[in-house]
Amino acid sequence: MKKIENVAVLGAGTMGHGIAQICAVAGMKVVLRDIADEHLERGMAGISKSLDKLLSKERIDAATREAALANLSTTTDLPQAVENADLVVEAIPEKMALKVETFRALKEHAPERAILASNTSSLSVTEIAAASGSPERVVGLHFFNPVPIMKLLEIVRGLSTSEETVDAARAFSERVGKEAIVVNDFPGFATSRLGVMLGCEAIRMLESGVASAADIDKAMELGYRHPMGPLRLTDLVGLDVRLAILDHLHRELGEQFRPPALLRQMVRAGKLGRKSGEGFYRYD
Ligand code: CAA
Numbered sequence: 001m002k003k004i005e006n007v008a009v010l011g012a013g014t015m016g017h018g019i020a021q022i023c024a025v026a027g028m029k030v031v032l033r034d035i036a037d038e039h040l041e042r043g044m045a046g047i048s049k050s051l052d053k054l055l056s057k058e059r060i061d062a063a064t065r066e067a068a069l070a071n072l073s074t075t076t077d078l079p080q081a082v083e084n085a086d087l088v089v090e091a092i093p094e095k096m097a098l099k100v101e102t103f104r105a106l107k108e109h110a111p112e113r114a115i116l117a118s119n120t121s122s123l124s125v126t127e128i129a130a131a132s133g134s135p136e137r138v139v140g141l142h143f144f145n146p147v148p149i150m151k152l153l154e155i156v157r158g159l160s161t162s163e164e165t166v167d168a169a170r171a172f173s174e175r176v177g178k179e180a181i182v183v184n185d186f187p188g189f190a191t192s193r194l195g196v197m198l199g200c201e202a203i204r205m206l207e208s209g210v211a212s213a214a215d216i217d218k219a220m221e222l223g224y225r226h227p228m229g230p231l232r233l234t235d236l237v238g239l240d241v242r243l244a245i246l247d248h249l250h251r252e253l254g255e256q257f258r259p260p261a262l263l264r265q266m267v268r269a270g271k272l273g274r275k276s277g278e279g280f281y282r283y284d
Contacts, residue, residue, distance in 0.1 A: 004115075004172055005029060008085040010078070010102060012043025014238070014275070015119050016091035018147025021047045022176045024071040025064060025148075032074045033081035040074040047072065050148050078102075079109040086111075087172065089141055091119040094244040096127065103131040103138070115168055117141040122192045122245045125158035125185045135160035139169050142189060143178075145237060153178035158185045187252035188245070196245050196257070199237075202230035203260040206280070213280045231280040235273035243267050 005028060009020040012034040020032045020043070034040050051068060054060045060068075075081050082088050088110055092098055099118060106116050116138045118128050129138035140156025153173040157166055166182060173180035183190045202216050210216070217229020226233075234242050243264060249257035266272075266279065273279030 004086040004168070004175070006084050006086050007031070008033060008082045008088045008110075009091060010034075010081065010088065011091035011093075011119075012039045012074070013091065013093075014046070014145055015143055015147060016089075017043035017046045018050070018145065019089050019091055019119065019141075019143055020072060021050060021068065022148055022178075024068040025051075025060065026176045027067070028071065028175075030072050031081045031085070032072060033076065033078060034074075035076060037076060040076070044072070044074065050146070054148065078105055082106060082110040082114070084111070085114045087115045087117065087168075089117045089119060094120060094123060094241065094248075096123055099123065099128045100131040103128055104133075107131075107133040115139065115165055115172075117169070119143055120156075121241070122188045122196075122248050124187070125156045126160070129158040129160060136162040137165050139165050140185070140189070141169060141172075142191065144191075151179050152191070153180045154189055154191050155180050155182045156185055156189055157182060188249050192245055193249065193253075196242055196249065199230045199234045199242055200246060200257065200260060200263075203234070203263050206231065207260055207262045235279035235281055235283075237273070238275055239263060239272050239279055240267050 007023045007028050007030045009016050009030060009032050012032050020030045024030045032040060032043060051065045055065050088106055090102055092102060116132055118125060118140055119142060120140060121142055125140040129135035132138050135158060138158055139161050142154035142156060144150035144152055155166060155169045170180050205216055206213055213231045217232050220226040220229045243259055246257050246259040270276055271278045274283050277283050
């Protein structure tokens with residue numbers, strides 16, 4: 001299989017721009033695509049800020065920062081974004097209809113050699129792959145927030161994903177400095193299924209008045225050495241993202257994943273966590 005030189009990342013949100021950043025730092029040419037210029041501008045600003053942080057901590061040098069920025073370009077045009085891609089990583093919202101529509105478009109516009117990946121955190125890679133018309137080259141590449149810092153890459157093997165595609169995903173993981181696990185396609189994979197359960201239970205505890213948000217978080221931070229408590233983490237991930245995952249897992253796996261009413265209410269109120277300025281905590 002050809003070495004991955006050109007990457008198209010679809011979606012410039014938190015995950016998309018993080019993925020674009022680490023590919024660009026690893027020396028790949030990256031086209032970041034979103035549906036509106038303002039999303040792209042916000043994504044590029046996020047990349048700039050993160051590269052500055054990495055530079056100030058001496059995790060990268062100035063030349064790497066410059067080279068990474070030079071490797072990045074943006075567009076709102078999907079066919080143009082993917083026309084030269086060896087790898088396409090989709091990081092659009094967690095809605096199956098949108099993913100299916102995107103992978104149908106990739107069938108038409110991406111080169112036949114390209115590996116087609118989804119950053120979905122819980123949806124069926126097999127179902128997404130079916131829309132592409134060539135499911136053997138479709139794989140889940142599930143990254144973690146903040147993408148430049150978190151070491152794990154969860155590679156998800158759909159029912160028809162070929163071994164060649166999994167091998168290419170492993171090689172890509174190494175190039176972008178991640179450690180991979182390979183899991184079979186099952187709702188919530190190996191990560192989200194456990195991760196959202198902890199967050200979900202923390203929200204239920206808050207609802208029933210067990211303790212304050214700060215104390216529930218402190219319990220896990222100091223008592224279990226989690227880097228951040230489950231409510232603070234839900235704010236980081238996004239309450240809307242967590243709700244979408246829970247809704248899906250509730251449908252697929254049953255009652256234990258029923259989303260707490262408080263979570264749904266907060267999403268309805270626009271309290272989405274860090275990105276909206278308020279979730280279980282307030283942010284400036
Ligand atoms: N870009 C670059 N550097 C960053 C960064 C970013 N976006 N975010 C944090 N950093 C760096 C900081 O500069 C700092 O560097 P040093 O260690 O060199 O000082 C380091 O990361 C730690 O950051 P902070 O000191 O600001 O804060 P912290 O020590 O509390 O760490 C954290 C922050 C890395 C987010 C840590 O709290 C943590 O690991 N939290 C858990 C995150 C997690 O569980 N993520 C998975 C979420 S689930 C998901 O993403 C999947 C899904 O499907 C929804």
